[in-house]
Amino acid sequence: MRILLVHGGFGAGGTEKIVALLARHRAALGDKVHVAGLTEPSNGSFFDYPPEVTLHVAKREGGSQSHGGQLLRLRHIRRCLKELRPDIAIAFLTKVNTLTVLAAMGTGVPVVISERNNPAAQPASAFWGPVNRLAMGRASAIVMQTERICRTLPRTLQQRSIVIPNPCIPIGQSLKASAKGEGVHLIAVGRLDRQKGFDLLLHAFERIQSRHRDLKLTIFGEGSERKALEELSVRLGIDDAVQFPGVTTYPGAWIEAGDAMVLSSRYEGFPNVVAEATVVGLPVIAFDCPYGPRELIEDGRNGLLVPAGDVNALAEAMSRLAADPHLRTSMRAAAMLNRIRLSEGAVMRLWDRTIESTLQKQDLRLIDLASAVSQKET
Structure with a gap:
């Protein structure tokens, strides 16, 4: 299977960490994993990727937040989709989700979007608000991180929403214990x-x-x-x-x-x-x-x-x-x-199920479409 993961960049944020974990996991299963980042890292990726994962970095051109900058990002995603022809694309973060759904239109590639923030609270412009909602309606599946966030979605979108928390591998376990007189x-x-x-x-x-x-x-x-x-x-x-x-x-x-x-x-x-x-x-x-x-x-x-x-x-x-x-x-x-609940294995199994169910639904849609075309021809 060929998978394209799309996210904002390769910095030190929580989303970047999850993308790296998911890429490593699916590559270990034998998938051909590609990761498209929309900002060019100044010192390489903060999180490590295995050598079998291919990174596709957008060139640093124009202001990324301007409409011109977003158009360049859209073209980068579209180029990756057309050249790589993935079986599935998974996008992370609101604007990236929207750009990926728009870029995938007409390609036949199902897009899973993953909302990493609180869409009801984060600010959205008069342009991005409606466009983001349109993109959510066109996504094959919507990954949210808590049940409470899912309940904020319209009912039609709740039916396609899936709750997947972030995995959490214990790190830095040498917890500091305050010495006497050292303070807290x-x-x-x-x-x-x-x-x-x-x-x-x-x-x-x-x-x-x-x-x-x-x-x-x-x-x-x-x-x-x-x-x-x-x-x-x-x-x-x-x-x-x-x-x-x-x-x-x-x-x-x-x-x-x-x-x-x-x-x-x-x-x-x-x-x-x-x-x-x-x-x-x-x-x-x-x-x-x-x-x-x-x-x-x-x-x-x-x-x-x-x-x-x-x-x-x-x-x-x-x-x-x-x-x-x-x-x-x-x-x-x-x-x-x-x-236990947030172990990498438990959370990656949820991602595996989401990928499998999305592809199964895509196959059923293609079968239904072929059947409809056949009936029309006869």
Whole structure:
């Protein structure tokens, strides 16, 4: 079988990680796997691909967010589809999903789209909103990451939706244990943009720092709001206790750095960092935002959930966990709550079933079409 996976690029994000895992898995089964990335990596792919997987990288031309840039992306996907003639294409992320469905029109290639965020919450322009909805209606199958996100879809689309969480391989299992007198280290991970709510996290941290003078916070990641967040930490007077080291040097390195993780997102699709933390026993404090944290955290067992956007509640949860080493220890022991459900084998089996069922439906459509043509001719 020939499979084409299409995604935004080859950086350090959660989607890029899932694409690499799926590509490796299907290549191991004997498929010819091709991966089309729509942005050119500056230093190669952050995640490794086996040599038998072929990467097709779009050249860096024009502004990728402009209509001209998106047209170049559309042409790149169309070129890959026509030259490779895959049995199935699987796309990841909203705009990439839309471009892939449009590029596949008239090719006969079934397209599975995978939504990795919260489509009801993420902003969409007057142009992209209707086009995205049109593309979802034309996709052969729609992969979502939680049942709650599926329920936000129109009923006609729910019938073609499939829930597949992200697999999570335990990484960075040498969890840090605070030495006596060393203090507690909180970590946060993600793109430095508004969705991730790091501004809310800084305000929450400022409210409890006077109670925990040895408390530290490190926010891993890069993004458009780095400067604004650094300036906010200075204005709040917490810059001595807050660090912005950028992207980690290798996947999962952040897990080994802290005593607990904080998720301050305004919305999510499926927060990979929460999954990665919980399967190794790193306690998580999270806003109960739509969607994902509630599906991964059992409040009081492997983490603490607080109302979405409630900065005071987030601050108090951070203070509670920082002050209670016994609670942190008990949460470390709860790693198995998610480890089996999110194992790579379990999740890859869901992807295998989705691929098989999509191809079976495609075969039935072709049989029905041939039968209709035959009856018309007679």
